[in-house]
Amino acid sequence: MRILVYLLGMLMLHDAIAQKKNINAAWRALTDYQSTLNDKPNLQYLIKAKENIDVAIQNPETKEDAKALTYHSQIYFELFKYYQNNPDINTNPYVYLNTAIQSYRTLQDKHPKVAGTPEIQNHAILLLNTSSKEAVQLFNEKKYHEASQLFYDYYDLRKKIFNTADTSYLFNAFVSAYKAESEKIKTYAEELKKINGDNPKLYQMLYYYYQNKKDSTHALKTLQEGRNKFFNDHALLNLETDYYITHKQYQHAIKNLEQLIQRDSTNALLLLTLGNIYDNMANQRMNQKNYSDTTDQFFQKTIQSYLQSYRHKDKLDQENLFTLAYNLGAYYTNYGLFYYNKKMKELKITDLSQKQKEVENKRKEYTQMSLPYLKEAESIKPNDNTVITALYRVYALIGDSKNAELYKNKMLGK
Numbered sequence: 001m002r003i004l005v006y007l008l009g010m011l012m013l014h015d016a017i018a019q020k021k022n023i024n025a026a027w028r029a030l031t032d033y034q035s036t037l038n039d040k041p042n043l044q045y046l047i048k049a050k051e052n053i054d055v056a057i058q059n060p061e062t063k064e065d066a067k068a069l070t071y072h073s074q075i076y077f078e079l080f081k082y083y084q085n086n087p088d089i090n091t092n093p094y095v096y097l098n099t100a101i102q103s104y105r106t107l108q109d110k111h112p113k114v115a116g117t118p119e120i121q122n123h124a125i126l127l128l129n130t131s132s133k134e135a136v137q138l139f140n141e142k143k144y145h146e147a148s149q150l151f152y153d154y155y156d157l158r159k160k161i162f163n164t165a166d167t168s169y170l171f172n173a174f175v176s177a178y179k180a181e182s183e184k185i186k187t188y189a190e191e192l193k194k195i196n197g198d199n200p201k202l203y204q205m206l207y208y209y210y211q212n213k214k215d216s217t218h219a220l221k222t223l224q225e226g227r228n229k230f231f232n233d234h235a236l237l238n239l240e241t242d243y244y245i246t247h248k249q250y251q252h253a254i255k256n257l258e259q260l261i262q263r264d265s266t267n268a269l270l271l272l273t274l275g276n277i278y279d280n281m282a283n284q285r286m287n288q289k290n291y292s293d294t295t296d297q298f299f300q301k302t303i304q305s306y307l308q309s310y311r312h313k314d315k316l317d318q319e320n321l322f323t324l325a326y327n328l329g330a331y332y333t334n335y336g337l338f339y340y341n342k343k344m345k346e347l348k349i350t351d352l353s354q355k356q357k358e359v360e361n362k363r364k365e366y367t368q369m370s371l372p373y374l375k376e377a378e379s380i381k382p383n384d385n386t387v388i389t390a391l392y393r394v395y396a397l398i399g400d401s402k403n404a405e406l407y408k409n410k411m412l413g414k
Contacts, residue, residue, distance in 0.1 A: 020062070022052045022053070022055045022056040022062075023052070023053070023056045023062065023065065023067050023068050023071065025048075025049075025052040026049045026050075026052035026053035026056065026071050026075065027049075027067070027071050029045050029046070029048040029049035029052060030045075030046070030049040030071060030074060030075055030078070032045040033045035033046045033049060033078065034078075041082060043082060043086075046075065046078055046079060046082060049071075049075045049078075050075055050076075050079065053068065053071050053072050053075050056068045056072075057069070057072050057103075064106065064110050066107065066110070066111040066114045069103050069104075069106055069107040069110070069111070070103075070107060070114070070120060070123075072099075072100075072103040073099075073100045073101075073103035073104045073107065073123065073127075074100075074123060076096045076097070076099045076100035076103065077096070077097065077100040077123070077126070077127065077130075079093075079096040080093045080094070080096035080097040080100060080130075083096065094134070094138075094146050094149075094150070097127075097130065097131070097134065097150075098149060098150075098153070100127060101127050101131065101153045101157065104120075104123070104124055104127055104157070105156070105157075105160065107120070108124075108160045115160075121161070124157065124160075124161050125161065127153075127157060128154060128157045128158060128161060131150045131151075131153040131154040131157060132150075132154045132169070134150050135147050135150035135151045135153075135154060135169075135172070135176075138150065139151075139172070139176055142179075144176045144177070144179040144180035144182075145176075145180040145182060147172075147176040147180075148173050148174075148176035148177040148180055148182060148184060148188075149173075151169050151170070151172040151173035151176055152169070152170065152173035152184075152188065154166070154169045155167075155169040155170040155173060165195060165197075167192065167195060167197030170188060170191060170192055170195075170197060171192060171197060171199075171202070173188050174188040174189060174192060174202065174205070175205070178205045178206075178208075178209060181209075181212070185205075185206065185209055186206075189202060189206050198229070199230075200226060200230045200233040200235060200236055202226075203222055203223065203225065203226025203229075203230070203236060204226070204235055204236065204239060206222045206226075207219050207222045207223050207226075207239055207243075210222060216247065219243065220240075220243060223236060223239055223240045223243060224240070227240055234260070234263075237256055237259065237260060238260070240256055241253050241256040241257055241260070241273075244256065245273070245277065250277050250280070250281055253277055254274065254277060254278075257270055257273060257274045257277070258274070261274065266312045266315070267312075267315070268309045268310075268312040268313055268315045268316045268320075268324075269309075269315070269316060269320055271305050271306075271308045271309035271312070272305070272306070272309040272316070272320060272323065272324050272327075274305045275301075275302050275303075275304075275305030275306040275309060275327065276327065278298050278299075278301040278302040278305060279302045279306075279327060279331060281298045282295055282298035282299045282302055282334075282338075283334060285298065286334065286337075286338050286341075289341075291338065291341050291342035291345050295338070295342075296338070296342065299331075299334075299335050299338060302331060303331055303335070306324065306327060306328050306331060307328075309324055310324060310328065318380055321380060322377055322380040322381055322384075325373045325374070325376040325377035325380065326373070326374065326377040326386070326387060326390070328370070328373035329370040329371070329373035329374035329377060329387075329390060329394070330370070330374075330390060331370070332366050332367060332368075332369040332370035332373070333366075333367055333370045333390070333393065333394055333397070335366050336362075336363040336364070336365075336366030336367040336370075336397070337363065339359075339362060339363055339366060340359055340360065340362075340363040343355075343359040343362075344356070344359060347359075364397070364398050364399075367394055367397045367398050368394075368398055370390075370394055371391075371394060374387060374390050374391050374394065375391075378391065385411070388407055388410045388411055389407075389411055391403075391407045392404055392407035392408050392410075392411055395407060
């Protein structure tokens with residue numbers, strides 16, 4: 001047993017000595033390579049240096065050795081520079097740069113005194129400046145995945161070298177990860193929040209990221225978190241409102257829209273959107289044959305919002321003006337039918353013969369009120385089939401057979 005232990009000890013010692021030789025051989029090959037830089041760089045020296053240092057860095061005995069980490073970082077940085085100047089379609093130089101940076105990080109963590117020496121500090125600053133320059137170039141070239149990593153490398157290296165955080169580079173890493181559709185966006189976002197480097201844009205982009213992933217739970221959570229921190233940000237409030245509308249969470253959407261309208265009471269588009277929500281809620285209830293006063297209140301809030309929007313219609317583009325005019329026309333038609341059904345339901349049988357004509361006339365009056373708005377919508381889009389159909393329906397309901405026939409023919413393409 002003692003002999004076995006002795007032999008194992010000898011083997012381990014022999015291996016450690018061999019790895020030290022690899023480290024020294026790597027250093028000699030590196031210096032030989034550097035001596036050729038003024039003339040013609042001899043890549044063979046650098047490849048030899050890489051082969052030796054790779055063996056040492058992969059060995060458990062020397063993988064965290066200060067010299068091994070130093071030479072590993074320096075050699076890989078030289079490989080990066082070589083392939084930057086001498087492109088090879090089979091070689092990605094950024095793999096070498098990333099490795100060089102990672103080795104320096106490990107050196108800083110395991111041997112801070114060595115990392116603090118002037119020679120290593122100079123090397124670290126070269127890595128820092130290179131990561132910044134290359135990150136910007138890669139971003140401009142739309143190589144967002146690599147750019148994201150190098151922006152983060154700059155941020156992390158700066159912290160290690162100067163003990164200061166440049167949040168702009170971390171945010172650039174976040175933006176690049178977003179554009180690359182990388183999962184790292186979540187890691188960078190959390191770090192930005194932790195150091196108070198977040199801003200409304202972060203929550204907007206994180207929301208879009210989760211939306212693209214069809215993760216509505218995290219999308220809403222992101223918006224709510226952003227709204228809690230940046231309560232007055234319009235963009236986040238608009239996004240949250242859109243989310244609620246899309247997911248038919250109308251009460252939440254109404255609350256947000258009313259908050260927005262309080263700040264901008266002449267915003268025709270916001271008023272149109274609010275009216276549209278109330279319109280949907282009213283018509284859903286009517287389709288369920290709910291002719292209660294509550295449904296009537298939804299209709300009243302609908303028309304109030306639409307008419308407020310219409311007062312400022314000059315602020316709408318043609319598409320939204322068309323929507324507003326059409327919705328107003330449809331509203332009066334639908335409300336006329338709602339009014340008729342509601343009143344007929346309330347009437348007693350004994351009153352039916354006396355009151356029905358009055359109710360019918362009132363329904364017709366509401367229906368006629370839709371005409372100016374539908375005609376305005378028609379003037380914007382003369383060939384829109386939804387408007388033509390709506391006009392045919394209105395003329396038929398009010399008993400204008402001549403115009404009803406005209407629009408019936410238009411519907412049929414005559």
